[in-house]
Amino acid sequence: MIDSTILIDYFRKTDKNNSRLISHFKNYDSLYISSITEFEVINGSSSPHMEFWNKMLLGFTVLDFDSRAARQATEIVRLLKTKRKSIDKPDLFIAATSVVHGLTLDTTNRKHFIYIDSLNLLAE
Structure with a gap:
């Protein structure tokens, strides 16, 4: 499962081929996001x-x-x-x-999630 930080990192990168998101698309058959992540990335976006x-x-x-x-x-x-x-509500x-x-979460903000024992974070 992908956190919004991974998506936003991809969005901001000039060289998108050098992003974690591209690596995930190459390495995994299916990628997931939460509806909360969807909200986070589209909220306030311009046309x-x-x-x-x-x-x-x-x-x-x-x-x-x-x-x-x-x-x-x-x-x-x-x-x-x-x-x-x-923890902030969206991250919660x-x-x-x-x-x-039962999914592993990848995020660039590990500090937001590290105290959740039941959560599997993707190793860096």
Whole structure:
């Protein structure tokens, strides 16, 4: 599963062939994003950028933040509180979606996710 940071990195790179996203497309049969990630990348995009994102997002299976993910998110919050840690809601919802689907998450913001024991992060 791909976090918005990977997509935004691809969007910003001049040499797109040298991005982690291209590597993922080469190495994996299927790539996933959360519906929250979809929101993050298209929210506030200009018309030309929307055209880019609409085409880009066709290459992913979008997983909804559903009831199972909501319940997983509450469990993550509970466990983070025992560690005196917190996480922003969008990242929480992305992590919960990844956990309930048994997917490994790739992100450039590992620090946002490292305290979630149930989440598998892609090794750097």
